[in-house]
Amino acid sequence: MITLHFEGWFQCRMATDPDPTDEPHGVSGPTFTVAGEPPFDRLIRLQDPVCPRFPHLDDIGVNVVRVEVDGATAPEHPLLGAAVSLTDAEFLQRNLITVPNAFTVIIDPFDLTIAGNGIVLRRAALWDVTRPELRLDDVFLNQALLAPRLNTIEIQSVIAAEATGLVNYPEVRRQRRDDLRHQLDQTTDPTAKLALVKRIRAIEADAIMAGQRLAAEQFMGMRAGYAFPLNGEALVSDAEGRLGGTVGRSQLWPVEFWLGGYDVDALCAYMRGQLSVPFRA
């Protein structure tokens, strides 16, 4: 068994309630686009962010940070540092239409790839292996299918705070406001200035918009946990045989991870988790 531990910051540019989920710019929720940015697309980007915002201009990327083979750490493993990505993944719920409860956020499709050093492991979680085209909208009333993909939720999470450094929520917002003001003083580009002004004004509005402030703080402290098997067709590519063995593709690949510390100003959050794949050397 190979267990790949991964973590890092990711980007998700999405409107949040009470905006409709297809709102392209964000109006009444705590997230919004700024001048110079394209409309929201809701995609979960573990790599290659679109128009990343300070303070995550160059640290977005979820990567393998530790590998265990049969329970023992493998410090020279070829997948160490490999990039983790999701293809076309979105947080889906259509403002609570397709999920049973608030704070339930389903990721669909869930098609995971881990790639590095000439090796690619890719597999999806399918609602029904005989009908891989099914999406959440097709199955949201089927509790048996839904149950494994539901998340747990933790509010004001200690684990998320320690992983992200977002420990004191109001102070993080105030510091961000001050940093952005400082950048505004240094910026001459008119589009960048407008973008900064909008972000600063949104944080300044914390004082007079209790709902937005509480939502910003709640997102910052929230941690959603997931644990389910990948059951789609497995793709294993290792042309140069660097893995030194065979990865099992007929067995399920359990994945377990959490997402948390969503920063509504920077549109980023943190991911930490692990994927286990059967392996025979």
Added chain:
Amino acid sequence: MAYTRADLLTLLAEAAEVEHSLMCQYLFAAYSMKRSGLTDEQQNLVFDWERTILLVARQEMEHLGLVINLTTAVGGAPTLGHPTFPYPTSLFGHEMALEPFSVPVLQKFVCFERPDTVHPVDAFCRAAPLTTKPYQTVGELYERLRTMLIALAAQTPDLFIGPPDAQVVGGQLGTDFPRLGCLGGGYDVFMRPVTDLPSALAVIDLVIEQGEGAPMDHEISHYRRFLDILQDFEAHSFAAAEQVLSNPTAAAITNPAASAVFSLFDEAYGVLLAILARMFSHSDETEDDVAVLRSVAFMPLMTMGIRPLAELLTTMPAHLPDDGWRAGPSFDSHGPVLVLPHRAAAWTVLSESLDGLAARALATAGEPGMPKRLRYIAQSLNLIAQRLSAGLGMVGAP
């Protein structure tokens, strides 16, 4: 002065109508705002103003909910209708009317939310009221309610006869943040139960404070928020809103595509009000049943149906050929919204209504020339209908 329970219920019905109508007018103005054709700087301002107006509109929804909680607590049934726009009001010479964002409309909103401490002229109020109602501000209306409640509670020991579990509270609606020591505030909404005189008076205080502002906290009052937008808008002065028809009617919209979306909005609004009526006046529903009604109305139908349909309308040409005018939502309740009295029959009627709406939305979205966004809205309505139908199976279950 001696009051009766009937006097109180009549005034509560008027308060519900006022809150409902204010909400519709604020939403209409917000949805009229431009999403294209502006500079980045203007777009920043427009989004800020729209965000604030929508916040105020949500608090008017909260006020409507609180008035219904008050009504239920003293033995009444919810009032969810209002006259067709435009119609006269006693609120200082202004009409209740659906009009796009503009300086006069903002001035009207400032007047609607005027505190007693501000002279009517300074709040853009006109000289004479259009009706003979004995209140000329929202604050005065609620002060009358306060007086009536105190007097009636003194003379009627069993004033609060409604079942406490019929109260709709923030924990049920998801407006209470699940944080220790944080009751209310989600979406800037604070829903509270009414079970006795102190809780009834607390609700009235909250409504007045949010509208006119507490003595030490004027900055977050509706009055102050509208005044700030007005001053900001006057300082920048540009065409911030689409040229949307005021008080749009089916007859005034001649573009067939816009007309079809107008009908869908009308139907969706009617279904929403009917579901809300049942939700607020549920009788023998189980807790799970009520949760299903909430899961449909609050907030999917509001945010994934009503709002995007309204936003779509204000971008669609009202006439063919296009003369620059845009359509808009009617927010017409078509008279009083009747509470469907019998649980099983009510749920069947509501489910049929939602199914019919979804089917028509999907069919309309498939017609040539329809905006692409209508497809997404129709899919959402269809999924909401499926959720209610699935919930329908729970009715009568142990």
